[in-house]
Amino acid sequence: MKVIVRIALVALFLCAVPAPALAFAPVESTGAELVTAGSGLDGVEVTFEGEVISEALAGGQGHVWLNVLSGGVAIGVWMPEQMAERVETFGMWSHDGDIVRITGVLNEACDTHGGDLDVHATGLEVITSGTPREHQVKYWKLAVGLVALAAAYVIIRQAWRREERPS
Amino acid sequence: MWVTPEKQNIRAILHYTGMLVLALAATMVIPLVVALVSQEWDPALDYVVGVGVTALVGVLLVRMAPRGTPINRRDGLLVTALAWLAASLVGAIPLVLSGHFGSYLDACFEAMSGFTTSGLVLVQDLDHLSNAHNVWRHLTHLIGGQGIVVAALSVALGMRGGGAMSLYLAEGRDERIMPNVVHTARFIWVVTAAYVGLGVVLLTIVDLSLGMGLGRSLLHAFCNTTACWDTGGFGPQSQNSLYYHSAWFETITVMLMLAGTMNFNLHAHIWRGERVELLRNIEARTVTINTFILSVLMGLGLAGTTLYASSGEIIRKGIYHLISASSGTGQQTLYASQWTGGYGGLALVVIILAMAFGGMASSTAGGIKAFRIGVIAKGLLWRTRAAIAPQSAVITETYHHFSKQTINYELFSNALLVAVLYVFTYAAGAVAGIVYGYPPAEALFESISAAANVGLSTGITAPGMPTGLKLIYMFEMWAGRLEFLALFAIIASIVAALVERRSHS
Numbered sequence: 058m059k060v061i062v063r064i065a066l067v068a069l070f071l072c073a074v075p076a077p078a079l080a081f082a083p084v085e086s087t088g089a090e091l092v093t094a095g096s097g098l099d100g101v102e103v104t105f106e107g108e109v110i111s112e113a114l115a116g117g118q119g120h121v122w123l124n125v126l127s128g129g130v131a132i133g134v135w136m137p138e139q140m141a142e143r144v145e146t147f148g149m150w151s152h153d154g155d156i157v158r159i160t161g162v163l164n165e166a167c168d169t170h171g172g173d174l175d176v177h178a179t180g181l182e183v184i185t186s187g188t189p190r191e192h193q194v195k196y197w198k199l200a201v202g203l204v205a206l207a208a209a210y211v212i213i214r215q216a217w218r219r220e221e222r223p224s
Numbered sequence: 225m226w227v228t229p230e231k232q233n234i235r236a237i238l239h240y241t242g243m244l245v246l247a248l249a250a251t252m253v254i255p256l257v258v259a260l261v262s263q264e265w266d267p268a269l270d271y272v273v274g275v276g277v278t279a280l281v282g283v284l285l286v287r288m289a290p291r292g293t294p295i296n297r298r299d300g301l302l303v304t305a306l307a308w309l310a311a312s313l314v315g316a317i318p319l320v321l322s323g324h325f326g327s328y329l330d331a332c333f334e335a336m337s338g339f340t341t342s343g344l345v346l347v348q349d350l351d352h353l354s355n356a357h358n359v360w361r362h363l364t365h366l367i368g369g370q371g372i373v374v375a376a377l378s379v380a381l382g383m384r385g386g387g388a389m390s391l392y393l394a395e396g397r398d399e400r401i402m403p404n405v406v407h408t409a410r411f412i413w414v415v416t417a418a419y420v421g422l423g424v425v426l427l428t429i430v431d432l433s434l435g436m437g438l439g440r441s442l443l444h445a446f447c448n449t450t451a452c453w454d455t456g457g458f459g460p461q462s463q464n465s466l467y468y469h470s471a472w473f474e475t476i477t478v479m480l481m482l483a484g485t486m487n488f489n490l491h492a493h494i495w496r497g498e499r500v501e502l503l504r505n506i507e508a509r510t511v512t513i514n515t516f517i518l519s520v521l522m523g524l525g526l527a528g529t530t531l532y533a534s535s536g537e538i539i540r541k542g543i544y545h546l547i548s549a550s551s552g553t554g555q556q557t558l559y560a561s562q563w564t565g566g567y568g569g570l571a572l573v574v575i576i577l578a579m580a581f582g583g584m585a586s587s588t589a590g591g592i593k594a595f596r597i598g599v600i601a602k603g604l605l606w607r608t609r610a611a612i613a614p615q616s617a618v619i620t621e622t623y624h625h626f627s628k629q630t631i632n633y634e635l636f637s638n639a640l641l642v643a644v645l646y647v648f649t650y651a652a653g654a655v656a657g658i659v660y661g662y663p664p665a666e667a668l669f670e671s672i673s674a675a676a677n678v679g680l681s682t683g684i685t686a687p688g689m690p691t692g693l694k695l696i697y698m699f700e701m702w703a704g705r706l707e708f709l710a711l712f713a714i715i716a717s718i719v720a721a722l723v724e725r726r727s728h729s
Contacts, residue, residue: 092561093565095565111351111467112440113435114468114470115433116469121435122469124463126351126462131351131461131463131467133463133466133467133469135469148351150267150354150355166537168533168537170469171536171537171541172531172537172540173466173557175469190352192266193266194265194266195266195269196269198269198270199272201276201277202269202272202274202277203272205280206275206279209280212284212287213283216283216286216287217291
């Protein structure tokens with residue numbers, strides 16, 4: 058009986074101690090930090106924000122790869138297809154991609170993906186939708202190019218004429 | 225005795241350099257077409273400027289001398305050295321207009337890296353770069369990998385005489401494959417077309433299977449094929465080969481890297497059905513022995529890091545980066561920071577050695593080259609045997625390089641000289657990196673990567689790196705690609721001209 062009471066007291070005490078909540082929360086990070094070898098984040102659940110780039114690539118087992126550009130570094134994130142469907146716009150020359158918050162486990166050398174550094178996602182939240190990028194056409198370039206071409210044509214024609222002229 | 229170039233020699237040198245620049249202007253039409261097809265209007269104008277200004281520069285140089293002006297061997301060396309420099313200067317024009325480079329110098333660095341098939345990059349925000357600019361970056365690999373001079377010779381820019389051979393040999397190519405130099409240049413392009421065609425088909429299939437659209441699949445397949453076959457190292461995405469997360473992609477690109485690092489003469493023998501040459505050739509043997517020893521050391525090094533749980537991972541990562549380094553390609557499935565972090569130690573040393581040794585001669589690979597390593601090893605054996613043999617004994621050492629040949633002092637000393645020059649360049653670049661405040665191991669890695677035209681990086685090469693170091697790495701890439709001789713010809717000519725001017729005054 059005494060033993061049961063002691064166990065109950067210990068259990069009560071443990072419940073009263075504030076839970077180390079932060080230890081279970083994903084670690085906030087950036088792409089640049091995640092790829093730093095020896096960051097101590099291998100196997101740890103991390104969360105980071107970034108732009109989804111290019112396209113979703115087949116990842117096998119009902120999963121896809123999203124490549125997320127965060128802090129100037131792109132990281133492969135492996136996730137279920139359904140999760141990736143929330144992403145609508147991918148970053149490329151014509152568009153800025155959706156900005157997403159990824160939560161997942163970092164693998165410095167993933168055993169299921171040939172030793173690649175990747176993140177296996179457990180959550181994806183779209184923060185802002187992607188938008189078309191503005192690329193103003195600078196017409197002065199057309200003028201410079203055409204003038205240079207015309208000048209090249211005139212100069213080479215003159216040079217050839219001079220060569221063909223009997224001396 | 226130093227021979228100072230006469231005025232007419234200088235005019236001839238500029239004339240032929242101009243012809244090569246004109247050929248380059250013509251190739252810029254390709255990214256222009258890509259831009260128009262992709263509806264990338266502003267990048268299209270970057271190439272209108274590129275074509276126009278490059279053509280103008282070319283024409284101004286061409287008119288320095290009349291067509292058909294003869295050119296001697298010394299001037300051929302100077303044309304070749306200047307052509308690479310001129311190509312980088314004009315090739316950078318559309319790149320800097322893209323807005324993805326911090327300065328014109330950065331764009332020149334990228335162009336020099338592309339033409340010399342090095343693969344070190346200073347492009348910013350690569351993942352948002354236009355299709356046209358990506359195609360141009362990779363075309364620089366194709367043009368430079370086959371040789372700017374070879375590219376021009378293959379369309380026979382009126383250079384059919386002895387001068388053509390001078391230019392061809394000056395580009396760091398030691399052997400004639402065909403009796404006629406223009407035919408040799410064309411053969412190089414036929415082999416290239418076959419491998420690039422095959423690579424594009426295979427990688428397009430892989431990209432399509434990954435879910436990429438047909439247009440992007442073709443674009444990526446072209447970029448990655450040229451980067452691997454020409455042992456370049458650029459990629460259309462910032463993650464390089466890691467972007468694809470595909471074992472098939474890695475397998476095909478490794479095959480292309482191996483094909484790219486093979487001597488074109490060896491390709492010719494294989495094409496003629498003389499496959500036994502592969503087993504007997506000193507270069508093929510040296511590469512095989514090097515790769516075997518370095519693979520074992522790489523395996524031990526990676527196993528020691530405890531990063532990888534299975535031998536499969538060690539083989540996949542180890543072989544990919546070893547072949548990438550020894551072929552001078554620079555494709556990678558690792559992040560720069562992992563080189564000195566997780567991979568540090570034996571694996572890092574193996575990669576440094578593989579980069580320094582390089583691939584085969586007369587290929588697109590850089591570094592000291594397997595032929596020279598083989599000759600030096602045989603030469604050492606020859607001298608050792610001679611030292612312990614009786615004085616009256618005649619000791620010979622033979623090797624097979626398309627025919628049975630004997631090691632002699634000239635061959636042995638030439639191989640040693642070039643190897644020493646490479647090592648000196650590697651060390652000088654490393655010292656420069658250390659002086660700029662980078663750790664010694666990283667500085668050595670980056671310097672060898674630049675001088676051996678590899679392109680693997682520990683992260684030193686970045687837009688924010690010191691300007692002086694950018695210039696030093698550019699010089700290393702240039703010197704390494706030309707294998708020093710053409711560069712020495714320029715320096716000697718300048719020195720001779722200065723000495724003569726001083727003696728006159």
